[in-house]
Amino acid sequence: MINDFLQYIQYEKNYSSHTVLSYRNDLTQLADYIESTYGRFLPAEITRDDLRNWMMQLTESGYSARSIARKFSTLKSFWHFLLLRDLVTTNPTLKILLPKTKKPLPMFFKHREIVQVLDTTFVPDDFKRIRNLLIIELFYMTGIRLSELIAIQDADIDTVRCEVKVTGKRNKQRVLPLDTGIGERIERYRSLRDQVVEATPQAFFVRSNGKKMYPKLVYTIVHSIMSQVSTLPKISPHVLRHSFATALLNNGADINALKELLGHSSLAATQVYTHTGFGELYTIYKQAHPRAK
Numbered sequence: 001m002i003n004d005f006l007q008y009i010q011y012e013k014n015y016s017s018h019t020v021l022s023y024r025n026d027l028t029q030l031a032d033y034i035e036s037t038y039g040r041f042l043p044a045e046i047t048r049d050d051l052r053n054w055m056m057q058l059t060e061s062g063y064s065a066r067s068i069a070r071k072f073s074t075l076k077s078f079w080h081f082l083l084l085r086d087l088v089t090t091n092p093t094l095k096i097l098l099p100k101t102k103k104p105l106p107m108f109f110k111h112r113e114i115v116q117v118l119d120t121t122f123v124p125d126d127f128k129r130i131r132n133l134l135i136i137e138l139f140y141m142t143g144i145r146l147s148e149l150i151a152i153q154d155a156d157i158d159t160v161r162c163e164v165k166v167t168g169k170r171n172k173q174r175v176l177p178l179d180t181g182i183g184e185r186i187e188r189y190r191s192l193r194d195q196v197v198e199a200t201p202q203a204f205f206v207r208s209n210g211k212k213m214y215p216k217l218v219y220t221i222v223h224s225i226m227s228q229v230s231t232l233p234k235i236s237p238h239v240l241r242h243s244f245a246t247a248l249l250n251n252g253a254d255i256n257a258l259k260e261l262l263g264h265s266s267l268a269a270t271q272v273y274t275h276t277g278f279g280e281l282y283t284i285y286k287q288a289h290p291r292a293k
Contacts, residue, residue, distance in 0.1 A: 001043055002027045005081045026074040030054060043082055048092045051075065055098075065099035072098055106242035106272060113229045114140050114243065127192045131205060132221045134182075134189050139222070139237055142166070142176045143244030143262050146237040150213050152204040154190075159183035168263040176261060245273040 006024055009015040015023075031041040033054050038045075051072075058068050075093050082088040118137055123129060138149065148166045156165040162178045178186075194200060196208055203212035223235045232239065241262070248258055259270040 001082065001087060002031065002078075004085075005078050008081055009077070022070075023074045023077070026071045027078060029071070030075065033057065043079070044088045046092055048094070048096060051092055051096060055096075059099065069098050072096070106246070107232050107234055107239050108243040108246040109140075109226060109230055109232070109239060111243075111247055113226070116229045117225055125192060127196045127208065130185075130189050130192055132225060134185055135205065135218060135221055136225055136240065137182055137185065138164075139240035140244055140247075141178065141182055143241050143248075144176070145241060145263075146215055146218055148263075149205065149237070150203075150215065150218065153202050154200070154204045155202075157186060157204055159186050166263070169265075172263065174260065174263055242273070245270070249273055 002024070005027070006020055009023065010017075010020045034041045034046060034050065037050075037053075055068055055072065058071070063071075072093070079088065079091045079093050083091060114136075118133060118140075120133075123133065135149065138144070142164065144166050145168065148168055151167050152164065157178075158164070159178070162180060162183055163175050164178055165173060165175050167173050193206065197206060197210040199210065201210050201212070205213045205218075207213065207217070219236060222237050222240065226235045226239075245258055245262060248261075249255070255267065255270055255274065258273070259267055262270060264270050
């Protein structure tokens with residue numbers, strides 16, 4: 001049954017090989033536990049208590065709540081498949097309470113750290129330096145994802161209308177506003193780029209050879225620049241996305257508007273930033289209110 005399920009998710013559901021391997025390991029681990037307890041692995045005979053006992057054993061073995069929740073997700077998919085194929089009549093994964101997982105709050109750069117990087121009095125007409133600073137600024141000013149930045153085409157940025165068209169997950173497009181200041185720096189970059197690159201490229205951000213950027217290069221650029229002003233344990237393009245969201249919420253932005261700007265499909269994904277935003281506001285309150293000191 002396990003092999004049938006794995007073939008189903010690989011060939012019919014088109015899951016990645018990494019996900020298939022992960023599901024295989026989870027189900028093999030459960031099968032080993034059931035066999036060592038009852039002598040055989042028959043999904044139709046497995047009860048809710050059997051699954052609870054297995055998860056309790058995982059907890060005692062040192063597995064985190066997040067890991068157990070992921071394994072349980074595998075079990076839910078497995079029994080859903082068995083029910084579809086009429087291989088079982090009951091679903092023991094129903095009504096099982098999982099251990100609570102703590103979601104880490106998103107890290108973000110302070111606004112003054114961004115300012116320290118971008119508000120330099122003089123930046124020489126160096127193609128890479130101008131490009132790299134513009135990458136930082138565009139991340140912070142729009143909150144776009146790494147994949148979205150790399151995918152931006154030259155025609156997607158309109159400095160007259162002050163907007164950029166972004167293609168997000170599932171090829172969903174959204175138009176984001178730009179301020180006039182960054183528009184001037186975009187045109188400066190374009191001018192330098194067209195001097196360095198022989199033919200005008202389709203991609204907006206390119207390397208010196210005219211080829212488009214790739215994720216590791218953009219990550220390295222962000223890490224190299226922002227590590228000069230920040231001591232965060234993680235420095236990445238996604239932290240700049242978090243910084244964009246936190247800055248907007250701290251300055252009174254509506255969470256539904258932020259959802260649209262970030263390209264989230266549901267409000268739940270955006271709400272994590274409200275905790276970070278409140279923490280920042282609480283710090284300001286403690287520092288500013290005379291009775292709070």
